[in-house]
Amino acid sequence: MTTTKSQATPNQAQSTPGVGLIIIGDEILSGKRQDKHFSTILQKLNDRGIGLDWVQYLGDDRQRLAQCLKQSFERGDWVISCGGIGATPDDHTRQAAASALALDMVLHPEAKQLITERCVDMAAEGRGSADMSIPENQQRLKMGEFPSGASIIPNPYNKIPGFSIRNHYFVPGFPVMAWPMVDLVLDQCWRALHHRVQYEERSFIVYELPESLATPVMESVERSFPGVKVFSLPSMGGEGERRHIELGVKADPSHIDQAFEALKEGIEALRSGSR
Numbered sequence: 001m002t003t004t005k006s007q008a009t010p011n012q013a014q015s016t017p018g019v020g021l022i023i024i025g026d027e028i029l030s031g032k033r034q035d036k037h038f039s040t041i042l043q044k045l046n047d048r049g050i051g052l053d054w055v056q057y058l059g060d061d062r063q064r065l066a067q068c069l070k071q072s073f074e075r076g077d078w079v080i081s082c083g084g085i086g087a088t089p090d091d092h093t094r095q096a097a098a099s100a101l102a103l104d105m106v107l108h109p110e111a112k113q114l115i116t117e118r119c120v121d122m123a124a125e126g127r128g129s130a131d132m133s134i135p136e137n138q139q140r141l142k143m144g145e146f147p148s149g150a151s152i153i154p155n156p157y158n159k160i161p162g163f164s165i166r167n168h169y170f171v172p173g174f175p176v177m178a179w180p181m182v183d184l185v186l187d188q189c190w191r192a193l194h195h196r197v198q199y200e201e202r203s204f205i206v207y208e209l210p211e212s213l214a215t216p217v218m219e220s221v222e223r224s225f226p227g228v229k230v231f232s233l234p235s236m237g238g239e240g241e242r243r244h245i246e247l248g249v250k251a252d253p254s255h256i257d258q259a260f261e262a263l264k265e266g267i268e269a270l271r272s273g274s275r
Contacts, residue, residue: 017076017167018053019045019193022068024083024093025173026059036175037082041182048186049195053077060084065096073100073166078193080182083173085162087142093170094163098147101165110152111144111161118159153181164189202260203231203248206267211245217266218247225259227251 021041027033038055045052058065065084072079084093098105119137123130131137146152146163153162153169155177162171162181169185171178206214211234218230228251237243247267249259 017078019050020053020072020077020079021055022072022079022081023055023057024060024065024081026090028057029059037178040175040179041080041082044179044182044186048190048193049198050186050190050193060090060092062092062096062099065092066099069097069100069168073168076167078190079168080185081168081170082178085143085170085172087139094146097150097165097168097170101147103147103149105145106148107141107145108150108152108161108163111146111163112141114152114155114159114161115140115144121159153185156180198253199250200253200256201248201250202256203233203246204264205244205246206271207242207244209245209267209271213270214245214247214267217263217270220266221249221259221263224262225251225255228255228259230259230263 021038023035023037025033028035035057042052056068058068069081081093084091084096095105116132119128119132119140120130122128128136132141140160143160147165150163150165153164153171155161155172157174157177157180160172160177162169164170164185169182169189171181171185211232214232218232221230222228228249230249231247233246233248235241235244235246247263249256249263251259
């Protein structure tokens with residue numbers, strides 16, 4: 001069986017800025033909540049022809065967050081970060097981003113206006129006061145404190161914005177808020193990455209062949225065709241299905257035919273020689 005599909009090319013050169021996803025929260029690492037961001041955001045990226053190079057799950061630890069962000073800022077990566085941008089003691093993302101860039105935290109004027117509007121809306125609904133001088137609303141304003149120079153990301157759900165700085169885009173952990181904000185970011189801020197480079201993936205199934213025997217053939221194909229990635233997805237079988245490996249190549253469409261045929265021929269020769 002042979003399968004073919006086209007997607008955005010993952011960045012292969014280490015020096016090339018990558019695309020990353022950070023998912024933050026002790027509740028995810030402890031299992032209290034199941035992550036829903038990865039599969040959804042991956043699909044949103046794929047729909048726009050953007051490859052994902054890395055993903056990290058991090059707890060509510062300011063120092064660890066700052067270290068992760070410092071590295072991705074230094075690489076120049078494009079990053080979406082979900083969670084930890086509130087103003088409770090377990091929210092550290094805003095401060096970690098400022099620390100990673102050695103910047104001060106400042107109250108963004110547009111964020112201040114939006115949070116004030118939110119407080120007015122809540123007061124009209126009988127759920128608080130519109131007086132911004134009270135401690136409760138002063139605490140809410142902290143959600144508008146971002147690293148100096150940051151821009152806001154509008155939040156259509158409740159007006160409390162996220163923020164962006166240096167190709168890093170920070171949204172809340174709540175999917176109902178985060179996902180529309182991610183759509184906005186991808187469509188308005190990441191257009192240069194849409195379908196930037198394409199690759200094709202082609203594969204076939206081989207039954208009852210150990211990966212250890214297939215590996216030299218895979219390595220030979222990668223040596224012979226620079227830029228081509230060879231992959232192996234083994235299955236132990238079961239439920240009436242035999243053990244097998246899905247072997248394939250990922251490459252620019254203009255180079256995939258030769259690499260794929262070389263892989264198939266190498267495996268066929270290997271199987272013929274073992275009979």
